[in-house]
Amino acid sequence: xxxxxxxxxxxxxxxxxxxxxxxxxxxxxxxxxxxxxxxxxxxxxxxxxxxxxxxxxxxxxxxxxxxxxxxxxxxxxxxxxxxxxxxxxxxxxxxxxxxxxxxxxxxxxxxxxxxxxxxxxxxxxxxxxxxxxxxxxxxxxxxxxxxxxxxxxxxxxxxxxxxxxxxxxxxxxxxxxxxxxxxxxxxxxxxxxxxxxxxxxxxxxxxxxxxxxxxxxxxxxxxxxxxxxxxxxxxxxxxxxxxxxxxxxxxxxxxxxxxxxxxxxxxxxxxxxxxxxxxxxxxxxxxxxxxxxxxxxxxxxxxxxxxxxxxxxxxxxxxxxxxxxxxxxxxxxxx
Numbered sequence: 001x002x003x004x005x006x007x008x009x010x011x012x013x014x015x016x017x018x019x020x021x022x023x024x025x026x027x028x029x030x031x032x033x034x035x036x037x038x039x040x041x042x043x044x045x046x047x048x049x050x051x052x053x054x055x056x057x058x059x060x061x062x063x064x065x066x067x068x069x070x071x072x073x074x075x076x077x078x079x080x081x082x083x084x085x086x087x088x089x090x091x092x093x094x095x096x097x098x099x100x101x102x103x104x105x106x107x108x109x110x111x112x113x114x115x116x117x118x119x120x121x122x123x124x125x126x127x128x129x130x131x132x133x134x135x136x137x138x139x140x141x142x143x144x145x146x147x148x149x150x151x152x153x154x155x156x157x158x159x160x161x162x163x164x165x166x167x168x169x170x171x172x173x174x175x176x177x178x179x180x181x182x183x184x185x186x187x188x189x190x191x192x193x194x195x196x197x198x199x200x201x202x203x204x205x206x207x208x209x210x211x212x213x214x215x216x217x218x219x220x221x222x223x224x225x226x227x228x229x230x231x232x233x234x235x236x237x238x239x240x241x242x243x244x245x246x247x248x249x250x251x252x253x254x255x256x257x258x259x260x261x262x263x264x265x266x267x268x269x270x271x272x273x274x275x276x277x278x279x280x281x282x283x284x285x286x287x288x289x290x291x292x293x294x295x296x297x298x299x300x301x302x303x304x305x306x307x308x309x310x311x312x313x314x315x316x317x318x319x320x321x322x323x324x325x326x327x328x329x330x331x332x333x334x335x
Contacts, residue, residue, distance in 0.1 A: 079149065081117025082110050088127055088178040093171050094151060099238050103157040103203065105143070106168060108177065110150050116181075118146050120188040120214035121207065121294075121333075124181030128167050138164035139183070141207040143239065146214065155238060157203035186294075186333050188214065194290040195224040197283045199274060199305055201297025205229055205239055207335050208296065212243075216250050223253070226283040230259040230274050230301065234267060257282040274305055276321040287325050295322075296335035309334050 083089060091108040098104050110116075116124070123141045130136060144153040158169045171177065185207075196215070198208045208227060215223050231237050237258060247254050258269035259278065270278060279286055286293060295306045302308060307319025317323075318332045 080114055082114040083116055083118075083124065083179065083181050085181060085183075088180045090176040090178055091152075093173050093175050093177065095173055096171075099155065100157075100236055103155065103236075103238050104169065106154045106156060106171065106177075107151050108154070108179075110152060112150050115147055115149050116142060116144075116152050118142065118182040118210075119184060120146075120211055121186040122182040122184045122210075123207065124179050124183065126164060126168070127178040127180070128164070130163070136163045136167070141210055143206050143209045145217075146210070155203065155206055157238075185335070190218055190221045191223060193223055193292050195226065195285055197279075197286045197291065197293045198225065198227040199230075199279070199293065199295045199297070200227065201230045201274070201301040202236065203238065204296035204298070204301075204335065205243075206296075208294065209239060209242065211294065212246055212254065216246060216254065224285075225254045226286075227254070227256045228259060228274060228279065228282060229256060230297070232261050234258075234260060234264065236260075274301065274321065276324040279305075279321055280325060287327060291331065293322060293327060293332045294335065295332065302334065306332055306334055 082091070091110070094107045094109045096104050096106055118124075123139045125137050125139050127135055127137045140154050140156070142152045143155045144151065154168070156165055156168050158165045168177065188211075196211065198211060200208045208229075212225060212227070215221050215225060227243070229237065229243070237260075240258075243256055247256050259274060260267060260269065260271055261273070263271045270282065272278060285291065293306075295302060297305070299308070304320050306322045307317060310316030315329055315332075315334055318327055318329050322332050
């Protein structure tokens with residue numbers, strides 16, 4: 001035993017001589033007995049441990065491995081809305097995907113923990129300043145899922161003489177677009193209607209995508225959805241892959257009727273203009289039960305199907321094909 005103790009003492013003396021007295025102090029000033037005890041005690045403990053590590057093996061002992069320190073993962077930030085209903089926020093354009101000769105999908109960046117925080121049938125407004133200093137403000141409905149984080153999408157058709165659509169189509173990745181919202185249009189409740197009928201023309205499909213996605217992903221909702229989607233030619237039909245995927249995944253709840261102006265070779269859908277006869281043929285339940293019709297499209301189509309909106313963007317009276325079918329403002333919503 002004496003042979004073990006003597007080398008241990010020598011090791012302690014050697015270690016203490018090599019290490020400054022203040023090496024483990026947390027303060028530059030002496031603070032009393034406790035700090036002194038730590039200053040002396042730590043080298044003693046380290047020396048004893050070193051001696052035991054050397055001699056323990058010779059005495060048949062074992063050295064316990066130091067326990068691993070597990071670093072707790074940083075908590076994820078809560079999902080937050082990137083929008084401000086009271087101010088325009090600049091979002092950076094990430095990429096552009098051309099869908100048709102005059103329509104593209106514009107993907108904008110969000111932070112990883114951000115969504116747009118939008119409900120079904122809500123929209124945003126976009127803004128840019130013209131060279132003369134006057135602002136241009138237009139509403140748009142994102143087509144990406146409301147719960148999507150990291151990015152969001154606008155699908156925008158370029159119209160001749162349309163200042164905002166031309167401005168957005170002129171953006172390049174890295175440019176920004178000012179966006180404010182969300183603006184609620186027609187709040188939905190789960191199973192609020194037995195069925196909804198959606199009538200869209202051209203880029204008017206974008207708010208309908210929001211309705212379709214929102215209702216179908218709600219597992220508690222049983223609302224049946226009928227869509228009439230009118231375009232000039234088959235090549236003008238945007239987001240067809242997404243729409244067909246929804247119909248395939250929910251054949252008992254979602255039905256699509258594609259309509260083009262004139263028949264072309266290989267076309268199997270409907271043709272002609274959206275009138276009362278076409279609506280009644282493809283959506284027989286449009287006038288029965290607890291139902292609602294949503295319409296969005298170019299001005300001439302809106303006038304023919306449901307009538308124009310009233311002053312100051314109010315809904316106005318129902319006119320056109322839907323009035324002919326006996327529907328009133330309680331059963332029709334105009335975008």
